[in-house]
Amino acid sequence: MPERQISYREAVAEAIKEEIARDDRVFLMGEDVGVLGGAFGSTKGVYDAFGGERVLDTPISETAIVGYALGAAMAGMRPIAEIMRVDWMTICMDEIVNQTAKMRFLSGGHPDVALVIRAAAEGGIGLGGQHSQSFEAWFVHIPGLKVVMPSTPYDVKGLLKSAVRDPNPVIFLEPGVLYGVSGPVPEEEYVIPLGKAEVKREGKDITIVAWGTLLPKTLNAAQTLANEGIEAEVVDPRTLRPLDIDTIIDSVKKTGRLIIAHEAMKTGGVGAEIAALVQERAFDHLDAPIKRVATPDVIIPVNRSLERLVLPQEDTVVEAVKSICS
Amino acid sequence: MPERQISYREAVAEAIKEEIARDDRVFLMGEDVGVLGGAFGSTKGVYDAFGGERVLDTPISETAIVGYALGAAMAGMRPIAEIMRVDWMTICMDEIVNQTAKMRFLSGGHPDVALVIRAAAEGGIGLGGQHSQSFEAWFVHIPGLKVVMPSTPYDVKGLLKSAVRDPNPVIFLEPGVLYGVSGPVPEEEYVIPLGKAEVKREGKDITIVAWGTLLPKTLNAAQTLANEGIEAEVVDPRTLRPLDIDTIIDSVKKTGRLIIAHEAMKTGGVGAEIAALVQERAFDHLDAPIKRVATPDVIIPVNRSLERLVLPQEDTVVEAVKSICS
Amino acid sequence: MPLTKEALLNMYRRMLTIRHFEEGITEFSRQGLVPGTGHVSIGEEAVAVGSCSALGDKDYIISTHRAHGHLLARGADINVILAEVLGKATGCTGGKGGSMHLSDFSRQILGTNGIVGAGINIAGGVGLAIKMRQTGQICLGFFGDGAANRGTFHEGLNMAAVLQVPTVFVCTNNQYGLSMPQCKACGNIDISARANGYGMPGYRVDGTDVIAVYEAVKSAVDRARDGEGPSLIEAVSYRLRGHSMRMDQMPGGSDYRPNGEVEDWAENKDPLKIFRSKLKELGYINEKEAEQLDAECRQLFESAADFALNSPEPEPETAFTWIYAPEGVK
Amino acid sequence: MPLTKEALLNMYRRMLTIRHFEEGITEFSRQGLVPGTGHVSIGEEAVAVGSCSALGDKDYIISTHRAHGHLLARGADINVILAEVLGKATGCTGGKGGSMHLSDFSRQILGTNGIVGAGINIAGGVGLAIKMRQTGQICLGFFGDGAANRGTFHEGLNMAAVLQVPTVFVCTNNQYGLSMPQCKACGNIDISARANGYGMPGYRVDGTDVIAVYEAVKSAVDRARDGEGPSLIEAVSYRLRGHSMRMDQMPGGSDYRPNGEVEDWAENKDPLKIFRSKLKELGYINEKEAEQLDAECRQLFESAADFALNSPEPEPETAFTWIYAPEGVK
Numbered sequence A, B: 001m002p003e004r005q006i007s008y009r010e011a012v013a014e015a016i017k018e019e020i021a022r023d024d025r026v027f028l029m030g031e032d033v034g035v036l037g038g039a040f041g042s043t044k045g046v047y048d049a050f051g052g053e054r055v056l057d058t059p060i061s062e063t064a065i066v067g068y069a070l071g072a073a074m075a076g077m078r079p080i081a082e083i084m085r086v087d088w089m090t091i092c093m094d095e096i097v098n099q100t101a102k103m104r105f106l107s108g109g110h111p112d113v114a115l116v117i118r119a120a121a122e123g124g125i126g127l128g129g130q131h132s133q134s135f136e137a138w139f140v141h142i143p144g145l146k147v148v149m150p151s152t153p154y155d156v157k158g159l160l161k162s163a164v165r166d167p168n169p170v171i172f173l174e175p176g177v178l179y180g181v182s183g184p185v186p187e188e189e190y191v192i193p194l195g196k197a198e199v200k201r202e203g204k205d206i207t208i209v210a211w212g213t214l215l216p217k218t219l220n221a222a223q224t225l226a227n228e229g230i231e232a233e234v235v236d237p238r239t240l241r242p243l244d245i246d247t248i249i250d251s252v253k254k255t256g257r258l259i260i261a262h263e264a265m266k267t268g269g270v271g272a273e274i275a276a277l278v279q280e281r282a283f284d285h286l287d288a289p290i291k292r293v294a295t296p297d298v299i300i301p302v303n304r305s306l307e308r309l310v311l312p313q314e315d316t317v318v319e320a321v322k323s324i325c326s
Numbered sequence C, D: 001m002p003l004t005k006e007a008l009l010n011m012y013r014r015m016l017t018i019r020h021f022e023e024g025i026t027e028f029s030r031q032g033l034v035p036g037t038g039h040v041s042i043g044e045e046a047v048a049v050g051s052c053s054a055l056g057d058k059d060y061i062i063s064t065h066r067a068h069g070h071l072l073a074r075g076a077d078i079n080v081i082l083a084e085v086l087g088k089a090t091g092c093t094g095g096k097g098g099s100m101h102l103s104d105f106s107r108q109i110l111g112t113n114g115i116v117g118a119g120i121n122i123a124g125g126v127g128l129a130i131k132m133r134q135t136g137q138i139c140l141g142f143f144g145d146g147a148a149n150r151g152t153f154h155e156g157l158n159m160a161a162v163l164q165v166p167t168v169f170v171c172t173n174n175q176y177g178l179s180m181p182q183c184k185a186c187g188n189i190d191i192s193a194r195a196n197g198y199g200m201p202g203y204r205v206d207g208t209d210v211i212a213v214y215e216a217v218k219s220a221v222d223r224a225r226d227g228e229g230p231s232l233i234e235a236v237s238y239r240l241r242g243h244s245m246r247m248d249q250m251p252g253g254s255d256y257r258p259n260g261e262v263e264d265w266a267e268n269k270d271p272l273k274i275f276r277s278k279l280k281e282l283g284y285i286n287e288k289e290a291e292q293l294d295a296e297c298r299q300l301f302e303s304a305a306d307f308a309l310n311s312p313e314p315e316p317e318t319a320f321t322w323i324y325a326p327e328g329v330k
C-alpha cells in the first residue's frame, strides 16, 4: 500500500488535533487560528473539531498571545500559541525571552512552563521585507528555549507532537513556502524526539547542513552534484536548540568538508554557530574552510526576480560546493 | 599636562551635550533621561544644559520611544533614544528591526533615518536574569543597522558622536558595569569613525578579540600572560556591524591563533560570526582551533558569587589562551 | 465653512479613482500580475478621502497595509503607485516594497506598513518633529480596528497626549481584523471611547459618509494646528472585499462572515452610492455626469495600467541598495 | 459583610510586618548585604494588604518588582523571602532571582517580575487557565502606574475583557514611575478611566485606606468569581522612599520630587498611621496594644534576619539548574 501523502500544513493541523485530543490541557490560541483555520491554512479543521473552548481566536495582540499562553501554562495548561509570522515575534520578544524562557529559573524551578510558540518563517512568496524573515538565530541565543524548524510533512508532524509534550518552552518555526508541499505521513501516530538531526542523504565528499526551505533546495542540489560525481551528505538538524552537533561532527569527520545552508541572513545566522563549533571540535578533520550559503545581508524585496536573486537557491548551493570540492 | 580623566558615564553625557549643542536637530528622549539624569547617571547634566525642549522624559513605553524617535527622524530630526537596558529592547524589536532598520529601503531610499538607540548592556552588578543580558548578536543579524559597543570613556565619547552624525540607525550599547570606570578623555573635540577596530595591545603569540566588559578583563589577562611569556594581541572591534574583519584577519595572520571573548551567551553570540569569518578567510593561517570565551548558556543569577562564576573573568581568558598556546 | 461644489466633486472623483484602481488591481492579481499580496479598501473610500481632504498641502500622512486609497486620496501619482503594486522599477520603491510599502515624499506621504499598528508611533513621532521644528504642519496617522488592540496604539496615543503633538489618529473601523470581527476583538466596540483614557478627544463617525468624516477630521486637524494636541477619530465603515487579494482567491478565504452581511453593506452602505445620491440631491451632478466621471476615473486607471505594465522590471543591482545610506551622506 | 475585629487586626499586623521587613532590608542594603537592588513599598502597604485580604486561599497572585509587600500580605514565608532578597540558598529561588523574583507556589504566588508591565498578560493567562479548568479560583495581577503606560496593559486588559477571564487587575498608583511623576506620564491621570475602553469596570480608590482597597478589590473578586469577568482597580497611594534601595543611596537619586512632598505624605497619609487611628477609633486597639503589635512584627523580621543571615550561600552547581526541565519530566 502506498504511503499516505499530505501537505506540510495538513501535517501541522493533524498534529495539533491529535495533541488536543490526547491531553485536555492542550489548547490552541492566536490570530485567525480558529474559524478561518489560520492565515496560511495551517490550523484548518482544528476549530471544527474542538470548537471555541479549545481554539481561541484572539485580537491582534502579540504580547498578550504569548503572555497569556505563559500564564495559562503556569496554571497548568499546555498552550500552543501561534504568532502568524516570525517577523512579528519582534513584538513579543520580552514575553518569549525575558518571561517564557526564564520563567522556570526565575520562579525557582516552577514545573509548568510547557508551551509551544509556533510561527511561519522565511520568505519566497513575495511578501517583502517585513514578512519574509527568519530569526532562528535570535532564539538559539536564548538559554531556556528549544528551537525547532522542520522541513517535511513527516518531520513537522512528529516534531510538533513532541514539542507539545516537552516540558520546556519550544519555538516552532514553519517555513511558509513549504506549507503547500506534500510528502508521506503515516496514518499511525508517531513522534520524533527534539534534538535529533537526521541524515537526509548519505554521501562521502562533503557535508551540507541545511534546514528550512534550504533543505529541499539542498537535496535537489545534491542530486545535481551526484550527476557530476560529487556525493554530498545532507544533514537536517531539525532542532536548532539543542543542536545535535555530534551528528554533524561525525559527518564532517567522514567528508572533511562542510557547507551550512540557511535562508536567514548570513551575518549572525545559525550557520556561524555551527561553523564555530565544527572548526573547534573537528579542526584537524577539515580539508577546506567551512562555507555558509545564506541570504546576503539585504532586505527581502517583493519583486519576484529580485527575491529569487537574493534568496539562496539550489544553484547557490551547487556553486558553493564546487568552490570547495575541487 | 596630564590628560583629563573622566568616567564612562560622564563621557556619554558629554558626547550627548556636544551633539545637541552642535546640531539643532539632535535631541534626547527616554525614560528618566531628563530631570534624573538617567537611571545609571549617563545623561546627567544634559537636561540642565538644554531643558525639556531637547530632553524628553517619556512614559514607560518602549515601543513609543523608538517609534517616535523614528517618526521624528523621518521628519527631519536626529533623535538619541534611550532604552534603559538592552534587556528591554525585547519590547521594541519590531520598531528597531522591522521599522527603523528597514525604513530607508521600504520607503524607497528615504534620506532621513538617522537615529541612535542607546542602552546599557551586560551584567556584573547583581541585577539578575532580566537585567544583565547582551543582545548584540541579534542586532548584528539585521541589515540596515549599525551596532556599536565601546569599552572605554575615550571610545564611547568619540563613537557616540559619530553615531549621532551617521545617516543610518545605530544601536549603541554601553556596558553598565563600566559606567563608573574612568579613563583619559581630551578636552578638545574628536570623533572616532564607526566600523574601525583598534588594536588595544600588540602581541605576536595569539589574537584575542574582545569587547564590552570583556575588553578590560582581557587586557588584564594579557598582562598576566605577558608575565608568563605569552604575548597576546588584543583587538577591540568597537563597532560590531559593520565589523572591521580585516584588522582581525591581519592580526590572526600574524599570530596564527584566535580567541574571541564576550559576555553574551556563547551559543549564537557574535563570537560565532567572527570565528566563522576567520576560519573562512584565514583557514591556512590558523595553527589551532578558534576558541570562544563567553557566558555558558545560563540565566544570570543575582547572587554575587554565582554571577561571578558564570560570567567570564580575567582567569577564564587566561585559561582559554593557555589551552591553545602550548 | 461648508465644502464647495467643486470640493465635493473633487472628493467624489477621488473616491471613484480609488474604487477603479482597486477593482483593477484585483483583476491584475487574479491574472498573477501582483507579486505577494495586496489589501484593497473597497467600501472604505469615504474614510480615505474624507480624512485627506481635511489636510493642508504640507501635512504628513502615515498609513497601513491597506493604503492605496490613502495614497490616491492624498494625490500620489497613480502611475507610480500602480507600478509599485506590480513590483516594477518605476514604482515608488522600485518594486522592492510592493503594495504594503507605498510612499510619496513630494506629498508628505511618509510611508505605509506591513506590521499592523506599527505606524501609530511613527505618526506620533512625526508630530513630535513638527512640534519641535514649529513648522505648523500636522500629521495624520491611519490604522485599523484590529491595530487598535495592539500595544502600540496605547503607547502611541498616550505619548501623543503627554507630548501634545499635532497628530490626528484616524482609525478605520472596517469591522474586521482579517477574519476577526471587531465586536469580538474589542472589549468595548466603541474604539473612540479609548481616547478618554489618554485625556484626548475621541469621536466616532459614520465612515461611509465622506462629509461626516471630513468634518470630524477637519475639526481634529484644526485643533492640532492650534496647538491643542492630538485627537482620535474612529470612522465606522465596512470592508466589502476579502482581507487580501490573495486570501480572496483562496477557497474558504472569506467564510468567516455571516451570510448576507457583505451583500447588505454593498447594497445599502456603499460610500460611493451614498455620496452619489447626496451629490444628486444637492443638484451637483446628474446621472449622465456621474457616468462620465466614472468613465474618466476608470480611464485614469487604464492609463496607469499602460504605464505600469509597460514599465521595466527592476535591475538586479537594485536588490542591494537603500539598505544603508550611500557613503558620504550627512 | 463588614470586616471583623480579628480580620482588621490581622490586616494591621500584615501591614506592620511589611513595614518592618522593608525598613530592615533598607538597612541591610546600606550595609551591602543585598546583591543588586530592591524596591521597597513603604507607604503602599494598604494596597498590598487590602487587596490580598480580599482573596480566597486558592486564588493566585502575580506581582511586580516592588513585591515584598504583596508576598507578605499573601502569607508567604518571611524567612524564605528575606533569604531570597539576600541571595541565599534558602531563598525561594535559591538566591538566583533576588528581590525582583519572589514566589511561593504553596500560596499560589506565581511570581514577580523585573520587567515593568510584563506580569499583566501573565495574570490574564492565569485567569484563562482558571476559566478553562473551571476551578473557581481567581487571579489578581498587581502592577504600577508606570506599567499602565506599557502596551502590555492595553493588550492584557482588552484580551481579559474579550476572553472574560477571572482576573482582577490592581494598579498601585504610587504617583511615580521611577523619576517620572504619574501626572506627566499619563495623558489622563485617572488610570481607572481606561477600563471603559475595554468594556470593563474601573474603580479608583484611596490606596492609603486599607479598608477602601479591600472593599473595592473584594467586589471585583466576587464579580470575577461569579463569571462576570475582569475589573481594573486603581489604588492611589504614594511611594515614601526612593525608587530603589540602590538609587536611594545614590547622590541626587531622589531629587526629582518637589520639596516637602514626601514629608507631607509621610505625615498625613501614611497608611499605617491612618489605619492605626481607625482601629483606635473603632476601639479595637489601644496605644499599648499597638506598640506591642509593632514590637511583635519587628521581632518577626529579626528572627527572619537570623534565619537569612545564617543561611548558606548557594552551591556553585546551582547556577546551572532550572534552565531546562530535568530530563524525563512530563
Ligand SMILES: Cc1ncc(C[n+]2csc(CCOP(=O)(O)OP(=O)(O)O)c2C)c(N)n1
Pocket (backbone or CB within 6 Å): A031, A060, A062, A084, A088, A091, C039, C065, C066, C114, C115, C116, C117, C143, C144, C145, C146, C147, C148, C174, C176, C177, C178, C239
Ligand atoms: C503585528 C501584526 N500582526 C498580524 C499581522 C497579520 N495581519 C495583517 S493585516 C491584519 C488585520 C488588520 O486588521 P485592521 O487593523 O483592522 O486593518 P484592516 O486589515 O481591517 O484594514 C492582520 C492580522 C500583521 N501584519 N502584523
Ligand SMILES: Cc1ncc(C[n+]2csc(CCOP(=O)(O)OP(=O)(O)O)c2C)c(N)n1
Pocket (backbone or CB within 6 Å): B031, B060, B062, B084, B088, B091, D039, D065, D066, D114, D115, D116, D117, D143, D144, D145, D146, D147, D148, D174, D176, D177, D178, D239
Ligand atoms: C519595560 C521596563 N522598562 C523600564 C524598566 C526600568 N524600571 C524599573 S521599575 C520602573 C518604574 C516602574 O513604575 P511603576 O510601574 O509605577 O512601578 P513602581 O516602581 O512605582 O512600583 C522602571 C522605569 C523596567 N524594569 N522594565
Ligand SMILES: [Mg+2]
Pocket (backbone or CB within 6 Å): C144, C145, C146, C172, C173, C174, C175, C176, C177, C178
Ligand atoms: Mg479592520
Ligand SMILES: [Mg+2]
Pocket (backbone or CB within 6 Å): D144, D145, D146, D172, D173, D174, D175, D176, D177, D178
Ligand atoms: Mg509607580
